[in-house]
Amino acid sequence: PLGLCEGDCDSDSNCHSGLVCQQRSGDEPIPGCIGVAATGEDYCRPQEIAPTTPPGPQPTYAPNTFGATFVPGDLSQPCDGGKLMLSKGMDCRLLTTAGQYVQYDNGGQSDVPMHGRADGAAVIAHPDDGGWYYTSNSENGSGNGGVGTLRFNAQGEVIGYKMDLEGTTRNCGGGKTYWDTWVTCEEDGSRGFCWEVDPFTGHTAKTNAVIVGGNYESFAYDDQDPEVEARFFTTEDSGNGPLVRYTPAEAAFNTGNKYHILTSEGGTHDYLVLNTDGTFFWSTSESAGASSASTYFPNAEGIDVINRQLFFVSKVNKELFELDLAAGTWIVTSTVSGAFDKQPDQIQKVVGDSDFLYFCEDGGSFSDIHGRNKDGQFFTIVRGDGYGSETSGLAFSPDNKFMYVAFQGNSNVYAFWRQDGLDFGAAKADIKYHQT
Numbered sequence: 001p002l003g004l005c006e007g008d009c010d011s012d013s014n015c016h017s018g019l020v021c022q023q024r025s026g027d028e029p030i031p032g033c034i035g036v037a038a039t040g041e042d043y044c045r046p047q048e049i050a051p052t053t054p055p056g057p058q059p060t061y062a063p064n065t066f067g068a069t070f071v072p073g074d075l076s077q078p079c080d081g082g083k084l085m086l087s088k089g090m091d092c093r094l095l096t097t098a099g100q101y102v103q104y105d106n107g108g109q110s111d112v113p114m115h116g117r118a119d120g121a122a123v124i125a126h127p128d129d130g131g132w133y134y135t136s137n138s139e140n141g142s143g144n145g146g147v148g149t150l151r152f153n154a155q156g157e158v159i160g161y162k163m164d165l166e167g168t169t170r171n172c173g174g175g176k177t178y179w180d181t182w183v184t185c186e187e188d189g190s191r192g193f194c195w196e197v198d199p200f201t202g203h204t205a206k207t208n209a210v211i212v213g214g215n216y217e218s219f220a221y222d223d224q225d226p227e228v229e230a231r232f233f234t235t236e237d238s239g240n241g242p243l244v245r246y247t248p249a250e251a252a253f254n255t256g257n258k259y260h261i262l263t264s265e266g267g268t269h270d271y272l273v274l275n276t277d278g279t280f281f282w283s284t285s286e287s288a289g290a291s292s293a294s295t296y297f298p299n300a301e302g303i304d305v306i307n308r309q310l311f312f313v314s315k316v317n318k319e320l321f322e323l324d325l326a327a328g329t330w331i332v333t334s335t336v337s338g339a340f341d342k343q344p345d346q347i348q349k350v351v352g353d354s355d356f357l358y359f360c361e362d363g364g365s366f367s368d369i370h371g372r373n374k375d376g377q378f379f380t381i382v383r384g385d386g387y388g389s390e391t392s393g394l395a396f397s398p399d400n401k402f403m404y405v406a407f408q409g410n411s412n413v414y415a416f417w418r419q420d421g422l423d424f425g426a427a428k429a430d431i432k433y434h435q436t
Contacts, residue, residue, distance in 0.1 A: 003067060005030065007043040015044035069420040070428050072371060073379030080414070083386030089419050090381075095150065095158060098411035102150065105157035112163055115148040116140050118406035118413060120173035120218065121393030124180050124199055130154030133199040134404050135164065135182040136393050136413065137171035145171040147184050149199040156402050156415065164197050165204050172237065173301065175219030178230065179258040183207060185216035187237055192216050194234060196262055207262035209234050209246045211269060212286075218303045222310070222325060229253045232262070235300035235312055242289030243272040243300055243312065245282055272323075280323060280330050296332075297321060302360070311357065320357075320372070333376055360391040360405070367391045369405055382416065400425045 001016045002009050009021035022030050022045045030043045070089035077086040080094055096102055098117070102110040115138035124133045134150040145168045151160030165171075165184065172187040174194070182199065186192035190213035196205050209232050210216055217237045223230040230253075232246045249266030270282035271289020274296045283289055293300065297314040304311050310323040323330045358381070359370045367390050369382040382405065384391060389409030396403050400423035403416040418424065 002044045004046065005043055006067065007038070007041045009042045009044050019044040019046060021045075067420055068422060068426065068428055070418045070422065070424075072381055072428060075380060075383050080386070083384070084414070085383040085385055086416065087379075087381050090416055091419050092382075092414050092416045094412055094414055096161075096411055096413040102158065102161040104159055106159060110161035112161070114161070114411050114413075115146065115163065116144075116411055117408055118148075118411040119171065119392045119408060120175075120184070121395050121404065121406065122174070122176045122182050123395040123397055123404065124176065124182060125398045126151075127180075127200060131159070132398055134393075134395060134413070135197060135199050136406065137174060137184050139170050139172055139187070139408070141170050141188075143167055143169055145169045145186070147171060147182065147195075147197050150413070151199075152397070152402075156397065156417075164199055164202060165195060168195060172216070173218035173235070175221070175303065177258075177262070178221055178223045179261075181258075183209065183219040183262070185210075185219060185234065187215040187217065189213060189215060194219060196259065198259075203259060205259060205263050208248070208264070208267055209262060210244055214238065214241060217301045218312075220303045220305045220310070222305045222308060224308050225325070230261070233303055233305070233310065233312075235303050236293075237299050237301055237315075238293075239298045239316075240290040240294040241298075241300060242286060242293050243297070243303075244289070245270045245272065274330055278329050278331065280328060304357075313359070358394060360394045367407075369394065387412075396424060399423060 002014055003016055004019060009015055012020045015021055022043050024040060024042055027039050030045050072087045074088040075085040076088050077090055079086050079092040084092060086092060096114040099113050101113050117139040119137040119139040121134060121136040124135055126132055131153040136148050138145045138148060146163055147165040148161065148163050150158060153159050169186055169188040171184045174182060174184040176182060182197045183194050184197055185194040192213050192215055194207045194209045194216055196207050209219060215237045217235045220233045221230055225231055228247055234244045236242065247268050248261050249264060252261050252264035270284055271286055272280060273283045273288050273292045274280045299314060299316040300312050301315050302313050308325045310325055312321050319332050319334055321330060321332050356371045356373055368380050368384055369391055371379050371381055384407060387407040389407055391405055392408050393404060393406035393413065401417055403424055404413060406413045
């Protein structure tokens with residue numbers, strides 16, 4: 001039998017006990033259910049409808065036609081002995097601890113221990129077997145940083161761990177390329193640069209994404225610009241650190257070797273300048289970019305580009321900037337709104353989930369994982385009651401069924417999943433937003 005708000009039913013006998021089949025010929029409302037229902041489809045609803053409650057925020061999700069039980073923001077599910085409080089309908093397990101050998105699901109263990117101070121990360125699909133890599137920075141200093149990689153099979157089981165890059169310093173954030181490699185950035189003053197890492201082949205190389213040393217954070221790309229094949233963006237965690245745009249030379253795209261795109265000579269660097277009228281431009285003057293950063297977005301961190309919309313956060317001001325790369329306009333919204341106790345850090349978006357951006361949180365106790373819908377409402381997915389260090393390394397598996405997050409202090413990387421078996425971009429049973 002079908003459950004509450006599930007369809008398509010033909011009669012009451014198709015529904016669970018206590019439910020009736022709501023017959024519809026068009027877009028009639030379904031008592032007891034919310035969301036946008038399929039035209040003409042019949043749904044199971046409660047036999048007796050409770051009195052109407054005052055209207056709340058407009059729902060942004062579809063009816064529960066797939067048995068969804070996930071309720072982002074309803075922090076009622078403890079995990080790992082109560083160290084974490086998860087949204088209703090989630091579960092988790094601890095995968096790693098700094099200095100300890102990584103335990104594999106087949107009974108083996110890694111040859112080297114888990115790296116310390118796990119930070120920015122990404123999931124990269126294995127090209128052949130349906131599995132994936134979780135490629136994670138180490139923010140250790142004094143040449144003891146680098147990149148370590150967890151290997152998963154197609155079922156999400158841990159089957160490997162290795163160090164892909166060593167000898168670098170304070171590898172903080174980074175980002176993926178569109179050819180599925182990881183770019184890791186050093187936050188190391190005049191000695192900090194960005195490096196490309198391919199967890200599949202083991203290739204590593206210093207890139208030209210930035211040309212002067214800095215406290216670099218995160219990296220993103222735009223491969224939909226009609227003027228060039230792709231451009232690349234890097235943020236800097238400094239009070240006057242400019243947002244850098246790198247455009248490789250045209251020849252770099254035509255060698256037949258993707259590794260040449262970020263390492264070939266002849267590219268150009270521009271710097272973001274925001275205007276007070278809500279427009280922006282890219283200047284060849286680094287000092288102009290630094291001045292704009294100091295004025296509008298000091299200590300920029302997480303960055304992402306989705307359909308020519310560039311998002312990045314200023315953690316000091318607790319603000320999210322959104323640039324329309326095609327229109328040349330920008331807007332800024334607060335990330336406070338009852339959501340963040342500390343500073344917003346890395347951001348991530350679930351492919352196929354157009355409504356939500358997901359955020360890590362940097363600094364202090366009770367650092368968590370939050371989300372924001374397209375209307376600016378916030379919710380919390382995971383609350384780290386048992387941790388006093390920043391959350392980092394937020395990433396989703398290629399099928400979006402696993403979410404990975406690191407609590408940096410002890411490199412505790414967790415895997416999260418929905419108990420209903422659906423991916424994180426699928427229908428939600430409900431959403432509990434923060435009060436503003």
